Amino acid sequence: MSHLKFIFIAIFSLIFWAGFAQETHNYYDQIEKIDYDLSNNDPYKAIQKMDKMAEVYFNEEDIYFARGLVKYYMMDIYGARDDFKKYIELGFKIETGWLKAIISDQFLVDLFTEHYYDTGKLYPENGYKKQYTIRDSLQGALRPERTCFDVYYYDLTVKIMPKTKSISGNNNIYFNTLASTNKIQIDLSDNFIISSIKFEGKELNYERYYDAIFIDFDKPLLSNHRYKITISYSGKPRNAIRPPWNGGFVWGKKRSKHWVGVACEHLGASSWWPCKDHLSEKPDSMTINVQVPSKYQAISNGNLQSTYAIENKYTNYKWHVSYPINSYCVTFYMGDFVNFNEKYINSNGSYNIDYYVLPHNLKLAKEYYKQTKEIVEVYEKLFGEYPYKEDGIAMVESPYEGMEHQSAIAIGGDYGKSKRRNYENKDYDYLVVHELAHEWxxxxxxxxxxxxxxxxxxxxxxxxxxxxxxxxxxxxxxxxxxxxxxxxxxxxxxxxxxxxxxxxxxxxxxxxxxxxxxxxxxxxxxxxxxxxxxxxxxxxxxxxxxxxxxxxxxxxxxxxxxxxxxxxxxxxxDKEPPILEYEFRNKYGNFEFTYSWINVGSNFTMPFSLMINGNECLRVVGTSEKQTLKLKSVNTFILPNEFMYDESCLIKNSFTYFWTSWKQ
Ligand SMILES: [Zn+2]
Incomplete structure (x- = not known):
């Protein structure tokens, strides 16, 4: 399907709307001519006509709006911004979000801030980044207290108490020292109480700075030796604000039953369990014990090894991960789930795909997950075999949209019913296609x-x-x-x-x-x-x-x-894409097109697509040096972009992302 016409019709209708208030015949006639140019794939003639109109009707803000719109669809973002600013200067009260978004980074930043941060405004002086604090450095940087050791195994136990929205647990941290040290850093959110940190049967001293714990050893640990410490803790974990992006715990309920989960990428795993919370750290394997009220189940990463009753009508679910795992991928789901599964068979053997869903969604889920094997098959072909065969694949219905938790992927998208970001072909839901890709x-x-x-x-x-x-x-x-x-x-x-x-x-x-x-x-x-x-x-x-x-x-x-x-x-x-700067002459079809990439390094080379006469595409390679292309019998041309393209015409490997600037 060609998208060209659709865009130009959209532009025309807006221009028409913009010109509606005009009574003069002449103005109306000119708009009709502009529409003719646009629907004939010639935005350049349309812009030239609008330039002339702007000279005559220089107080008519609608002309600037229309011209800005055409430039915007041509990806001439600076040109569009100038026209939209003029439109506003002339008295138009800016109302629409998308127009504000084109003109003002600050407008967008404020929108994003609401979604991704709890508080605070971001300013251009800081590149619209937050003011980093000691807390951020403690979590994000690698000091000697972290580089001196490497975790090879975690043995974690967490008890989930939905009534009080709290947890308690302990983590046995097994590590290898890479340098001799008498102090290491472990991380745990400062809203938890630490009851003890034990090493070889004795309690260790420690100091807490925000979410970092600096643990002291009486005697220096030797380099290249294996050690184990045990941290016991309890408290209320942070509630998620907009999981998975602004994460934490989700204490959900469905049909009066608890349904609990956690998503903590960027926030950090130390928001709910003590660990070396830096992305560079992956243990080689991990055991995760999740203790939940006995009428619920606990699903976690890897394979279920055992289930046994513990005190006060609680059950311990022991899961084991046989591979390296990112700390933010460690998770659990507590709920009343039903399970179904299938086997995935490839040339090397087979592994399990498990599905855990809420009982009332079982039928829907069985239909929905027909796509899984097809997706895995494609990724195995493109990248290599599924990396966690021993652990299998699992998809768990989650009380938040989705998250790529290793071998226990959270899928909370109401089984594709929302079609929020679906593909044109409705057989595949982006959520499963996207989250599965994360396994690789x-x-x-x-x-x-x-x-x-x-x-x-x-x-x-x-x-x-x-x-x-x-x-x-x-x-x-x-x-x-x-x-x-x-x-x-x-x-x-x-x-x-x-x-x-x-x-x-x-x-x-x-x-x-x-x-x-x-x-x-x-x-x-x-x-x-x-x-x-x-x-x-x-x-x-x-x-x-x-x-x-x-x-x-x-x-x-x-x-x-x-x-x-x-x-x-x-x-x-760099924050902005390359800009293709170009000029052209066209005399009776003899077309000369001069182009170069600007705002780029001298070694920058990238192709782009050139469409001529509305039906023929070329792949043209630009550099930072000016080049001229000469063609015959050219009536019109456009530079295909995400708003204007015809997928049946585009030449392979020519459809790139960039901004444009037409030097008139
Ligand atoms: Zn993702």
């Missing part, structure tokens, strides 16, 4: 700092698009790509600040712009075999590790034999 990206290949959280979200989002391509073809990939591009905000660089537990989720560019970056990378490489091998090789070279953005950049540069540093600098470290 995020859970297995993990960022070592929140600054690099795009490694998890960009790859998971891009995996959705690759899944679409595998199942529904390249055209559907292009539609998913365009849809994704339209959600980019460009307020913050994709890579955030290191060592401060930066909330890089805010605004969502780590998802959408990150995925667009991967699409653009594929377009630059312009060799799908090489690109898909590159992604698969990168995954397999880094699985079960924690990595940084540089690890990816260096890997791509080496594998492709290209120096893409300026490309990555632009898309990961």
């Amino acid at each position: 990206w995020g859970n297995t290949v993990t960022m070592s700092d929140m600054a690099d959280a795009w490694i998890s979200e960009a790859f998971a989002t891009y995996s959705e698009h690759l899944f679409m391509e595998e199942k529904l073809g390249y055209k559907e990939y292009l539609n998913a790509t365009a849809d994704n591009m339209s959600m980019i905000f460009n307020i913050w660089p994709v890579v955030g600040n290191s060592d401060v537990n930066d909330n890089t989720f805010v605004g969502g560019d780590i998802y959408h712009k990150g995925a667009a970056m991967l699409n653009n990378l594929r377009c630059i490489i312009d060799n799908d075999t090489l690109f898909f091998n590159l992604i698969k090789k990168f995954y397999n070279a880094h699985k079960f590790q924690t990595i940084t953005s540089d690890d990816f950049i260096n890997f791509v540069n080496e594998e492709t034999n290209m120096d893409l540093t300026d490309f990555f600098n632009k898309f990961l470290y």
Whole structure:
């Protein structure tokens, strides 16, 4: 389906609306001509006519609005902003959110702040980042008290008390020292009481600074030795505000039964259990005992090893994870669940897929989860075998939207009924497609700092698009790509600040712009075999590790034999995308198009698409140097973007994300 017409009709109707108040014939006639240009894929003529109108009717704010709109749809964002500002200067009272969003970063930042932060306004002086505190550094940075040891096993027990919305428990932390030390840092939210920290039968002294616990040993621990400490604690965990993004505990109820869960990415696992709460830390395996009132069940990561009654009508569910796991992926679900399962068979053997759902949703869930195997199959083909075969896959109905908890994925999206962000093909729900992708990206290949959280979200989002391509073809990939591009905000660089537990989720560019970056990378490489091998090789070279953005950049540069540093600098470290600056002449169809990328490093090279006469597309490669393209028999042209494109015409690996600037 072509999206060109739809956009131009939308623009026309707005222009028509804008011109409605005008009584003069002439004004009305000109608007009709502009509409003609737009519906003939010639926004340039339309803009030139509007320029002339602006000279005559310079006090008519509607002209600026209409011209701004056309420029916006051409991705000339600076041009659009100038026109919209003029529109407002001339007296139009700005009401609509989307117009405010185009003009003002602050407007968007304020919206995001409401969603992602509890309090506080963010200002441009700080790059719209919060004022980091000691608390953030204690959580986000690696001091010697953390780098001196490496956890290899956690044995955690947590008792869930829904009546009082509180928990109590203990964690046996097994670690290997990497340097001799008499002090280590463990993390636990300061709203918990610590009853004891024990080592070799004796209680240890400790000091708490915010959410960090500095534990003292009487004698220095030797380097390269294994030790174990046990921390016992209790208290009320933080309630989630907007899980999973503003996380914590969700004390839900359904049909008068408790339904409890926790999502704590970015907030940190130390919001509910004591651990070395830094993304660079993954234990090799973990045991999770969850104790719940006996009429409920507790589902957690890995495999259920045993279930036994304990005191006061409570039951202990002992789960075991046989692989490295991120602390934010450790979770539990308490509720009244029914279970069904299936076997996934591949060429190496088989593993279990378990589903835990609320009883009244059983029928719906069985229908809904028919997609799971198909999704896993695609990801195994693209990236490699499912990484947690021993633990199997599980999907658990959660009292919040969703979260990629390793081998116990939270799925709370009312089984696709909402269709909130669904694909054109209704057989697949983005929630399952997205969260499953995280088992490879995020859970297995993990960022070592929140600054690099795009490694998890960009790859998971891009995996959705690759899944679409595998199942529904390249055209559907292009539609998913365009849809994704339209959600980019460009307020913050994709890579955030290191060592401060930066909330890089805010605004969502780590998802959408990150995925667009991967699409653009594929377009630059312009060799799908090489690109898909590159992604698969990168995954397999880094699985079960924690990595940084540089690890990816260096890997791509080496594998492709290209120096893409300026490309990555632009898309990961700069807040705005590259701008294609261009001018053109067209004399009786003899078309000369001069173009270059601006606001980029001197080594920046990226293709873009050029559509001529409304039906023919070219793949053109731009650099930071001006180049001129000469074509014959050209009547009209556009630069396809997320608002204006025709997926049946686009040339492979030409549809990239960028802004434009037409030098008239
Ligand atoms: Zn995600």
